[in-house]
Amino acid sequence: MYYDLTKGKIYKSLLLFALPMIAGNLLQQFYNIADTLIVGQVLGKAALAAVGSAYTLMTFLTSIFLGLSMGSGALFSIYQGKGEDKLLKLSIIHAFVLIMLITVILNVAVYVGIDGIMHFLRTPEDVYEGMRTYLIIIFSGLFATSLYNFFSCLLRALGNSTAPLVFLAVSAVLNIGLDLLFVMVLSMGIGGAAFATVISQYVSGVGITIYVLKTRRDLYPERSQLHFNKNILKEIANLSCLTCLQQSVMNFGILMVQGLVNSFGTTIMAAFAAAVKIDTFAYLPVQDFGNAYSTFVAQNYGAGNKDRIRKGTKAAFIMSISFSIVISLLVWIFAKPLMHIFISKKEVMVIAAGIKYLRIEGAFYFGIGCLFLLYGYYRAIKKVEMSVVLTVISLGTRVALAYILSPFIGEIGIWMAIPIGWALADITGIIYMKKK
Template sequence: MITDMTKGNPTKTLIAFTFPMLIGNLFQQLYNIVDSVVVGNFVGKNALAAVGSSFMLMNFFSFVIIGLCMGASVVYSYYFGEKNYSNLRKTIYISFLSIGIFTLVLSIVLVFNTNGMLKLINTPEDIFPDSQVYLQVIFGGLIFVYLYNACSALLRSIGDSRTPLYFLILAAIINIVLDLVFVIVFNMGVFGVALATIIAQAISSILCLIYAFAKVPFIRLKREDLVFDREIAKKVGKFSFLTSIQQSIMTFGMVCVQGIVNTFGSDTIAAFTAAGKVDSIAYLPVQDFGNAFGTYVAQNKGAKENGRIIQGLKSAVKTIIIFCLIMSILIYINSGNLMKIFVNANETNVIRLGVQYLSIISIFYVLIGFLFMFYGFFRGIGALNVSLILTIISLGTRVLMAYVLSGIPSIAQKGIWWSVPIGWALADSIGFIIYKWMKKKDLLVEE
């Protein structure tokens, strides 16, 4: 279902567009959650720690690709809002070809360099072999991560957030079934979990690709669209590169934090892995809302509907506050039970550390909600450098504070946990200051 976000009530439009994205990303999170649950319960604590330790590296390179796709989608949204379908198709051709080639090269390089990367983040010897196997399989299937995100970014940019959801649901179901079969029936361990994820992603991405170009006529490429337009390529390159850098910094910061976590041993790694899954699901709705808001802003900028952009911003603030307060209460109260989903109740130290993490982080979800809003807003108006600055501030502060605070014996792991909201708060403050300055200078909707 294609949605023109330049019309209608901003709040209703944003929520209706966000909801399928949220459900879809919940199923995408289900990939990794099922991996963790199956491994933690049927293989063991060390295997869970291996998947968790590998997850940050996997996320880093996946988000390089996702960032490239997200950047291109801003250009798609702009031309869709402008109703310039010829330039939209040229943008699709240039971005799909260039990002696809990049992904293939990256995949090959990564498969042959997992050993060095795992050593770089201080991966403990007892989980090193499983971590290496997991990453090599995942990196070998990066092309499917690209295909799905390229197609879903295209569909979402023209207001269709439902179709990617359907393929994600299918992929999640396949992933769950294959996880259980490969691990429990065939005893394939971590290799089986990684293989199940790649097979599920492959099916999802291929079906999404076929649907996008078969069912949406105005994005179907024609012979005259298969050209290299210098101006469009420049615009795609700028948006894709800066958004990818932003996403890379976000995940690189997490890789650095993972390296600090790894120095505390397997219990802390397992706790961080399990609590991180809960945490990521808790603020996933506001992350999706921020991405939806970016599409909303870009479409309205293309249509020159500047008043609607400001209307949407006010709506976004109210929505984020209400949702985050509810989610903070739910996670804080239920942190212990949520941890027991991922680890055996006998692992009391792992559960204790995870509850400690969630009890601190959950109080501050509204801060990450505002940060995702700022990311979407500045990306949508074309100020990608601002989104990049906020990311550097947030993650840079987090890594620095995690390193400093965790080095104090009386604080230890708590220092890593407290570094998260400190980074969010500082980035939000800077984002608000930049917004007020741009508003005063009348730069918010400048071409």
Template structure:
């Protein structure tokens, strides 16, 4: 099943397309949170800190792969919008080969250098071994991360966001069951959480890939059609690598912030780890709405419908505003209850650290909502350079201000939390100016 976004009500189309993505990501966040809840509740705060400290590096590597897949999917959407199905197949096969090679290089290199990377971000010695064991297992299973995200990105580029959701729900349930088995029953510690993660990813990737190959006619290819097209490759590489760079910059910033957090000890690391899980879940609706908006924009750009793109943006801004007001209110009213999901109520310092983070950042979710829209918009019109610039500004300011503000003893880790909305608001201002300048419209008209 595919979705044509070139006609119909923009708000309904984007919401309908985004909703399955949102549910899928909620399930994905759910099983990530289950790892943290079970580890934090049944192994202890050091184990939670080990998993939390590992998350920034794991996320860094994962988003590189997601960026490669997401970038190539924009090209797929544009060819779908232009109804050029011959080149669509060649884009898919070329993207698959290219991203597979890069994933294998990434998997091998990160597996070898896991411990040096953890030392680089100043991981405390008491959690270093646990973090190392966890990450080595995850890095060994990156092939499954690639397979799922490539198949899911292509399906979503064609307007099918429901099928990846179904398989992700299955994987989430598998992960939760395996977490309980490996950690509680078999006493495998943080390694059990890692094994549960990669096994569940294997399930979702195989199911999603098989569906794409067997059930979507335009993706069925003979051996002769599965080629590496050197003519299309420069365009695919441009979109993939620029999106990957954007994602990697974002993840690098998170790693850098994690390094600053690590200097404050295990209590702050554990509190930050739990709060980030809540934070990631809270702004998922606007993140997925931005990704859905990117597909909407790309299909309409491919069809040459500029006015419809503008109409969609106006609608998207109103929708994001409503989402963020609701989300911020809910987060602020329930911050303490959310933190006690992850850690025992007796861990007062850990809980207070998480509350400080959630209440500081949660007020400003509207800023990140608009930023996700700008990411999706500029990616959809093909201006990945601007999308990357916004990421550089947002993360650069966050890292710089985190380092400066947290260095004052009277501010401490709270300076890290306040640096986040500072980065968002400046990046939003730049995105708004770039849109109003009209340069993107002139560039699109030349295609």
């Protein structure tokens, strides 16, 4: 189903368009949650720490593809709103070639530099071999991840948020089944968890590619239109590369924090690995709502509906903040049972550290909810550089405070730095929005 977000009731349009995106990304988290849960319960603390640290790295790498695709998607939505079919087709071809080329280059680079990356992350000796094994396998799924992100962003930009959900649902179920088979039945260890994820990624990536090629033949440009267009490439490069930079800076900052966490040893690494999965799952809906809101703004920006954008912005902030407050309360109350899902009850110190993280950082989800809306807004109105500025403020504060506070108050300093960074970025973004 394709939604025209330039028409209809704003609250209803935003919610109906966002729900499949939220459901889809929640399912996507099952890729990593299945690994974490099964690895933590079956293989133990060291294996959990290895998979958790690898997850942070993979999130950073995936953010590059996601940023490029989200930036291109903003341009697709603007052309869709304007009704510029020819420019839409050309922009899709240009963006696809650019993103696939970057994917190949990045894939080669991570294999060549794998040991340097692990040393940068300050990986402990008892985790090193397991994490290296996991990464060598998981890197082979980067191309599939890139395919999925490109075509899912394309479909969402055109108003279809349901089809990506279907492919993720199949992939998530397959991933869980293969995890159980490879790790618990065949005893393939940490490598089995990685193979399960890669196979599932290719199912979703190749599947959605075939779906788009078969169902949207109207997006194929004619032969006479297949030519290099410098202006379109410049537009794509501006939106995609800046969005990619914003996503990459955000996740590179998290990667630096991961290195600091690793320096506290395996117990804190394992606690962080489990807590971050809970954390990501908790605020993922507001992240996807921010992306849905971005498509809403971009389509209306292309159509010139400024008043609708203003009303939609007010509605989006009310909905996001309300949801975030509810989720914060639930995470605060159920922090301990949530940690038990990922780690054995015998690991008392790991669970205690994880609970501290969730109760300090999880109390302020409304901060990250507002920040995702601001990212989406500035991307949609072609001011992606402002998203980069907000990311630098948020992550710069987080990293700096984490390194400053942790020598004095331990890992709690790392957890406290997170909401402070969100707050500073939110204040900056809202002031700029109101003034400009």
